[in-house]
Amino acid sequence: MNEWIKNIRKVVPYTAGEQPNRPNMIKLNTNECPYSPAPGVEKVIKEMDVEKFRLYPNMEGRPLIDKIARYYGVDTDMVFAGVGSDDVIANAFLTFFNSDKPIFFPDITYSFYPVWADLYGVKYETKKLDKDFRMVKEDYYEPNGGIIFPNPNAPTSVYESLETIRDILEHNKDSIVIVDEAYIDFGGESALPLLAEYENLLIVQTFSKSRSMAGMRIGFAIGNEVLIKAMNDVKYSINSYTLNMTSIAAGCAAVEDKEYFETTCQKIIDTREKSKKIMSDMGFEFPDSKANFIFATHKDYDITKLYQFLRTKDIYVRHWDSPKIKDYLRITIGTDAQMEVLFEAIKEFMKISK
Amino acid sequence: MNEWIKNIRKVVPYTAGEQPNRPNMIKLNTNECPYSPAPGVEKVIKEMDVEKFRLYPNMEGRPLIDKIARYYGVDTDMVFAGVGSDDVIANAFLTFFNSDKPIFFPDITYSFYPVWADLYGVKYETKKLDKDFRMVKEDYYEPNGGIIFPNPNAPTSVYESLETIRDILEHNKDSIVIVDEAYIDFGGESALPLLAEYENLLIVQTFSKSRSMAGMRIGFAIGNEVLIKAMNDVKYSINSYTLNMTSIAAGCAAVEDKEYFETTCQKIIDTREKSKKIMSDMGFEFPDSKANFIFATHKDYDITKLYQFLRTKDIYVRHWDSPKIKDYLRITIGTDAQMEVLFEAIKEFMKISK
Numbered sequence: 001m002n003e004w005i006k007n008i009r010k011v012v013p014y015t016a017g018e019q020p021n022r023p024n025m026i027k028l029n030t031n032e033c034p035y036s037p038a039p040g041v042e043k044v045i046k047e048m049d050v051e052k053f054r055l056y057p058n059m060e061g062r063p064l065i066d067k068i069a070r071y072y073g074v075d076t077d078m079v080f081a082g083v084g085s086d087d088v089i090a091n092a093f094l095t096f097f098n099s100d101k102p103i104f105f106p107d108i109t110y111s112f113y114p115v116w117a118d119l120y121g122v123k124y125e126t127k128k129l130d131k132d133f134r135m136v137k138e139d140y141y142e143p144n145g146g147i148i149f150p151n152p153n154a155p156t157s158v159y160e161s162l163e164t165i166r167d168i169l170e171h172n173k174d175s176i177v178i179v180d181e182a183y184i185d186f187g188g189e190s191a192l193p194l195l196a197e198y199e200n201l202l203i204v205q206t207f208s209k210s211r212s213m214a215g216m217r218i219g220f221a222i223g224n225e226v227l228i229k230a231m232n233d234v235k236y237s238i239n240s241y242t243l244n245m246t247s248i249a250a251g252c253a254a255v256e257d258k259e260y261f262e263t264t265c266q267k268i269i270d271t272r273e274k275s276k277k278i279m280s281d282m283g284f285e286f287p288d289s290k291a292n293f294i295f296a297t298h299k300d301y302d303i304t305k306l307y308q309f310l311r312t313k314d315i316y317v318r319h320w321d322s323p324k325i326k327d328y329l330r331i332t333i334g335t336d337a338q339m340e341v342l343f344e345a346i347k348e349f350m351k352i353s354k
Numbered sequence: 355m356n357e358w359i360k361n362i363r364k365v366v367p368y369t370a371g372e373q374p375n376r377p378n379m380i381k382l383n384t385n386e387c388p389y390s391p392a393p394g395v396e397k398v399i400k401e402m403d404v405e406k407f408r409l410y411p412n413m414e415g416r417p418l419i420d421k422i423a424r425y426y427g428v429d430t431d432m433v434f435a436g437v438g439s440d441d442v443i444a445n446a447f448l449t450f451f452n453s454d455k456p457i458f459f460p461d462i463t464y465s466f467y468p469v470w471a472d473l474y475g476v477k478y479e480t481k482k483l484d485k486d487f488r489m490v491k492e493d494y495y496e497p498n499g500g501i502i503f504p505n506p507n508a509p510t511s512v513y514e515s516l517e518t519i520r521d522i523l524e525h526n527k528d529s530i531v532i533v534d535e536a537y538i539d540f541g542g543e544s545a546l547p548l549l550a551e552y553e554n555l556l557i558v559q560t561f562s563k564s565r566s567m568a569g570m571r572i573g574f575a576i577g578n579e580v581l582i583k584a585m586n587d588v589k590y591s592i593n594s595y596t597l598n599m600t601s602i603a604a605g606c607a608a609v610e611d612k613e614y615f616e617t618t619c620q621k622i623i624d625t626r627e628k629s630k631k632i633m634s635d636m637g638f639e640f641p642d643s644k645a646n647f648i649f650a651t652h653k654d655y656d657i658t659k660l661y662q663f664l665r666t667k668d669i670y671v672r673h674w675d676s677p678k679i680k681d682y683l684r685i686t687i688g689t690d691a692q693m694e695v696l697f698e699a700i701k702e703f704m705k706i707s708k
Binding site: 002003004005006007008009011012019027030032033034035036037041042045046048050051052053054055056057058059083084086087090094095096097098099112115116119121145146173174175176199200208212213214215216217226227230233234237238239240241242243244245246247250 | 356357358359360361362363365366373381384386387388389390391395396399400402404405406407408409410411412413437438440441444448449450451452453466469470473475499500527528529530553554562566567568569570571580581584587588591592593594595596597598599600601604
């Protein structure tokens with residue numbers, strides 16, 4: 001073996017949801033939005049001053065952070081932007097989790113949290129969700145070096161109330177608490193109002209789901225200016241220019257169109273509620289989702305087989321082999337038409353599996 | 355003080371070249387290209403299928419890595435793409451520099467190298483450039499955990515021959531050697547032909563300089579498939595989707611237009627050679643640049659004062675306060691017209707400084 005090979009970092013690469021790309025497939029496996037970005041995005045992309053590409057983009061991602069600040073009614077120096085919420089959260093791990101004490105997050109949650117913790121040498125402890133996939137808030141009252149959880153959680157879709165989050169904050173005035181709100185726009189209440197009371201709260205959101213722009217890689221964090229300045233300092237010390245010019249422009253256009261945004265979210269919520277009813281009637285069980293996906297199991301059918309069957313029909317949903325959730329499918333909410341095709345396929349599976 | 359503030363990472367943020375943005379200013383401070391991206395870039399941006407933005411982009415950055423591979427005549431699995439060469443090199447530090455021995459790089463070089471080393475806990479030793487800013491290749495023959503240097507070097511503009519690089523590789527068969535070729539297209543010879551002989555060689559390039567797309571954040575690495583697979587594994591384990599859809603498309607269009615690329619590089623080389631002659635006549639001294647900038651000093655004038663004077667004329671060049679290079683200015687090669695305005699301003703400074 002070559003000596004230099006020994007110095008290569010050993011990692012278990014993250015297995016992302018497959019990204020097959022066939023014209024008639026139904027792709028409900030990576031929580032993308034089934035609707036186009038706001039019409040203004042197309043306009044702004046077509047009108048890009050491409051000559052300017054020769055210059056570096058704005059380091060902070062202005063004017064996007066200004067627009068986000070205005071939209072959410074906070075100061076500009078309370079907003080940080082990055083290349084998707086993965087980039088934003090990885091930066092937050094590096095910036096904020098430098099304690100000797102372990103950070104806490106749920107045992108069933110976004111699979112990147114332990115990866116970033118390992119990457120940056122952050123000790124962590126996972127806290128068990130209860131049998132209904134709910135957080136046990138008291139577990140988070142123990143001494144810790146920081147807390148992070150998604151709300152609603154993924155892949156469970158479970159939403160925790162602002163009272164629960166307030167209780168966790170109230171018991172953690174010495175820790176930085178990150179609420180990852182990737183799925184908050186589908187019916188949950190954002191923790192943004194709590195920012196006025198808790199300066200140790202950081203909220204992270206993304207343009208990949210509710211704003212239909214996974215392809216443009218935009219995420220952001222909102223928190224008090226001390227937190228945001230610290231994140232910017234770390235970012236500038238590592239890779240100063242991250243958001244490219246088209247992401248900044250497209251992000252601005254998306255934020256400007258409040259009506260389109262709200263209509264799109266509502267359409268997904270409506271389809272989700274209809275889907276819940278249909279799936280319930282089919283005998284599926286699932287937590288009450290406030291996200292753009294349903295995390296469902298069925299007592300009478302083999303979920304792995306259903307997953308495989310759907311693939312043969314060119315319908316992709318998400319399944320994990322890990323012990324606690326192997327009997328569940330995470331089904332992204334598509335259009336009404338896509339969901340109908342899905343439900344027909346499930347019925348067919350049920351018929352042949354009898 | 356709040357307890358949580360203690361857990362915030364302390365960093366010295368990188369001070370990037372200023373990015374002022376006034377209509378008539380002359381910006382020669384961040385080595386951007388004065389010419390527009392290839393015409394095909396505008397076309398492809400205007401024709402983006404914005405509806406697709408709702409989907410995640412291709413994780414590897416295909417079809418861009420395919421185009422790069424074809425352009426440089428290597429296999430696709432020998433190419434890695436990222437958000438600017440900063441992203442690519444940071445990933446390479448994390449992936450390849452995991453030895454107990456220190457890595458080596460020049461004492462005067464790209465200021466991010468020590469930052470990434472510190473970030474990832476990589477030990478390093480800097481090796482002094484000689485009085486002509488040349489690398490002393492024998493210094494790199496000592497046992498090490500890896501080697502990185504830019505060729506041409508920045509901010510010195512000095513190009514090391516392929517024989518020197520071959521000698522370094524020949525003495526370092528147990529280390530990964532990274533050649534950062536951000537400025538290679540302006541007259542130097544790329545180390546690409548050495549890839550056939552040295553599987554421990556990684557070459558990094560960028561679209562920010564010679565391909566006029568700093569604003570789109572595209573960088574890439576070429577190396578043998580073991581190195582590239584290791585970089586991809588690390589990338590997928592941290593942040594799977596980085597290059598957005600417009601960067602991938604714009605990058606493809608730029609790579610397709612070989613003639614425009616070569617013409618643009620030649621224009622910059624021509625302007626640089628003319629500028630060398632003029633600056634030499636003015637009494638400036640500088641290493642023989644093979645980059646898109648000149649690193650110049652002058653025996654008879656106070657360089658800091660010249661720098662300040664140029665700013666008052668809305669002409670921005672780069673100056674560092676650090677001891678070894680405080681008497682130098684790094685001047686990016688602009689258009690002929692921009693350089694003329696610069697030289698007129700320098701003459702004016704010389705007149706009033708007599």
